[in-house]
Amino acid sequence: MQIVNPATEEIIKELKEDDEQSLNRKFKELKSAQQDWQRVPLGERIDFLRKFSQLLKKNIESLASVLTSEVGKPLQQSRNEINGACARIQWLTDNASKYLSDEVMIHEQSLTEKIVYEPLGVIGNISAWNYPYLVGVNVFVPALLAGNAVMYKPSEYSILTGLEIEKLLNEAGIPQNVFHVAVGGRGVGEILLNLPMDGYFFTGSYKTGKYIYGKVAPKMVPCQCELGGKDPLYVADDVADIKSVAAGTADGAFYNNGQSCCAVERIYVHEKIYDKYVDEFVKEVQSWKIGSPFEKGVYFGPLSRREQIKFLQIQVDEAIQKGAKVLLGGQAVSGKGFYFQPTVLTNVNHSMSVMREESFGPVIGIMKVKNDAEAIELMKDTEYGLTASVYSSDQNHAETILQQINTGTGYWNCCDRVSASVPWSGRNHSGFGATLSHAGLRAFTKPKAYHLKG
Numbered sequence: 001m002q003i004v005n006p007a008t009e010e011i012i013k014e015l016k017e018d019d020e021q022s023l024n025r026k027f028k029e030l031k032s033a034q035q036d037w038q039r040v041p042l043g044e045r046i047d048f049l050r051k052f053s054q055l056l057k058k059n060i061e062s063l064a065s066v067l068t069s070e071v072g073k074p075l076q077q078s079r080n081e082i083n084g085a086c087a088r089i090q091w092l093t094d095n096a097s098k099y100l101s102d103e104v105m106i107h108e109q110s111l112t113e114k115i116v117y118e119p120l121g122v123i124g125n126i127s128a129w130n131y132p133y134l135v136g137v138n139v140f141v142p143a144l145l146a147g148n149a150v151m152y153k154p155s156e157y158s159i160l161t162g163l164e165i166e167k168l169l170n171e172a173g174i175p176q177n178v179f180h181v182a183v184g185g186r187g188v189g190e191i192l193l194n195l196p197m198d199g200y201f202f203t204g205s206y207k208t209g210k211y212i213y214g215k216v217a218p219k220m221v222p223c224q225c226e227l228g229g230k231d232p233l234y235v236a237d238d239v240a241d242i243k244s245v246a247a248g249t250a251d252g253a254f255y256n257n258g259q260s261c262c263a264v265e266r267i268y269v270h271e272k273i274y275d276k277y278v279d280e281f282v283k284e285v286q287s288w289k290i291g292s293p294f295e296k297g298v299y300f301g302p303l304s305r306r307e308q309i310k311f312l313q314i315q316v317d318e319a320i321q322k323g324a325k326v327l328l329g330g331q332a333v334s335g336k337g338f339y340f341q342p343t344v345l346t347n348v349n350h351s352m353s354v355m356r357e358e359s360f361g362p363v364i365g366i367m368k369v370k371n372d373a374e375a376i377e378l379m380k381d382t383e384y385g386l387t388a389s390v391y392s393s394d395q396n397h398a399e400t401i402l403q404q405i406n407t408g409t410g411y412w413n414c415c416d417r418v419s420a421s422v423p424w425s426g427r428n429h430s431g432f433g434a435t436l437s438h439a440g441l442r443a444f445t446k447p448k449a450y451h452l453k454g
Helices: 020-039 041-060 060-071 075-098 132-145 160-171 188-196 207-218 243-259 274-286 307-320 372-379 393-403 437-442
Strands: 003-004 011-014 103-107 113-121 122-126 148-151 179-181 199-203 223-226 232-235 266-272 298-300 325-326 343-346 363-370 388-392 409-412 445-453
Touching: 020 122, 020 188, 041 075, 041 132, 041 160, 060 075, 060 132, 060 160, 075 188, 075 437, 103 243, 113 160, 113 266, 113 274, 122 132, 122 188, 132 148, 132 160, 132 266, 132 437, 148 160, 148 188, 160 179, 188 207, 199 207, 199 388, 207 445, 232 243, 232 307, 232 372, 243 274, 243 363, 243 388, 266 274, 266 372, 274 298, 274 325, 274 343, 274 363, 307 343, 307 393, 363 372, 393 409, 437 445
Parallel strands: 122 148, 122 199, 148 179, 199 223, 232 266, 232 388, 266 363, 343 363, 388 409
Antiparallel strands: 003 011, 103 113, 113 445, 325 343
């Protein structure tokens, strides 16, 4: 298996891919070790994960370098991701005792009723390449805290990072057979679906999530799918500072090259401020540098996957054929690496796939609307339901709009953010289940009720 640097197209490393025999061996080791891990006191499990976070911080420069080399995100964004993962680990470890300890519901003279949160067992975690640390810790950290063993399959585009995670977990004190990495692509994922896991947690596309859900459903085990989005953003006519709103929302659309499930994917702007907003938006994006992700000051590195260039080009060309105007970009960058120009389209509408299908790249359509009612109608016109954003000077105004949009997350005067203290969840084609918050900690447990009389 060849690991390719998306900025240079050079082979970084070759790895031996797992096969059915090696995965069966790893699964048996996980199954055997999980019971002992479950018996480790929760306080000790918390200490191990805190040590893991400390090791991430200690090794941040080398880890960021590995991440940048294999997925192409600018080095500072790689550092940001690792620091963000540490912040999430802190919340999860700080709150694990509160939400995973036994919970006494009734304690009367002769009767005690309590809930015990038992681990699921062996978790299959099929993860994503765009934010391997952030997406990863959402799953394997609470899973380990709850007493589960984890078979972690990083994307084939971020395997080196997955192996670094495994190494540091072991260094932090997590037993070797409690966390294993499955190395490989789609075929390895298929083998994992056939193993008798006690739960499956997937992050990726709707198409793959639907397949996984159907495949594991007969096992009657928990399955959570964090899938994509076509996240809308509305800029109302009462925003106080159009320039700063344009800058913030441009970052929401283009950070990590737009390769984020919660990136802003379509923008609606009230006609009264539309021209000023678009002008400021384009100026902001033009100020950002494209280049080697290891070069200081670079905002746009390469896309992580070569095939995404063709997909984005098809989206842009189709929009142009249907009347869209290209204000910026519109095509791949010539030369080495998987680069695509940051692209801003106007005169867009919902007959174009760029406004309906997830782009997952540095492409955004900006559409003029007459009023809130039109914006709401367009925001709701999607099969996805991950996030929605409203920019307005009035919180009640924004919340009234957000309450009408069927998404797992709503933003007022912000976008493209995730916090460990609240659930991260999708609706419709954006998936189901929740990670993070108390819901995410308990997602890796099966509650048992005790009725104790005497």
